[in-house]
Amino acid sequence: MPAYNKADLERRMTGALESLKGDLVGLRTGRASTSLLDPVTVTVYGASMPLNQVATVSVPEPRMISVQVWDKTNVGPVDKAIRSAGLGLNPIVDGQTLRLPIPDLTEERRKELAKLASKYAENARIAARNVRRDGMDNLKLDEKKNEISEDERKKLEGDVQKLTDSTIADIDAAATAKEKEILGQ
Incomplete structure (x- = not known):
């Protein structure tokens, strides 16, 4: 062969x-994109999961990403995962929703x-x-x-x-x- x-x-x-x-x-260009959060993994229920398996990610405005967490007990771990992902994003927690303003580069x-x-x-x-x-x-x-x-x-x-x-x-x-x-x- x-x-x-x-x-x-x-x-x-x-x-x-x-x-x-x-x-x-995954490289940030100053515009909001749901794919920006693709590398983020969250440790919930004793396992590491991609963010899109514990929350809905959307872009309501050009410079804002919204993360709607499905289970309110996971809001803290999701917030921590986004902050520690090295993306330079600081989530604003609002109930089960995290808003991520995209800063200017x-x-x-x-x-x-x-x-x-x-x-x-x-x-x-x-x-x-x-x-x-x-x-x-x-x-x-x-x-x-x-x-x-x-x-x-x-x-x-x-x-x-x-x-x-x-x-x-x-x-x-x-x-x-x-x-x-x-x-x-």
Whole structure:
């Protein structure tokens, strides 16, 4: 059985891109978004749960996130989880509702977030290159085992490179768009 698997390489490259998009969504741009709270986990009922499993998250205004906690005994743990998530948000507790005003970003903070977006993009590019390396190694292995010819290996290496180039272009586009959004351009 050949070691090279094009579908697996495509899946792994797509995974690197999707992971980057997930990381970028979590970067605050000064606008309220429910996805800002996606990384928040709350310890309730003796278990750690995503925030959206214990409360309804909505955006009633452009600079406000509202978190409606379903069980009033969980208001304290939800408040604590949001404060300790490192998002720079300070909830205002109002009964079972937590209101999260989104503060303006300072120029310095915008630059830090843009650098972080670049770092996330570089990690995704490294992941894509590692997938490419695995694909190339598998092709050489298949050639060594006489499962494919040298010409076929070279053709498939070209396909792997095209897939890598395409994925990296998508990564760059996603990172550039997020950096512009953060910097307010």
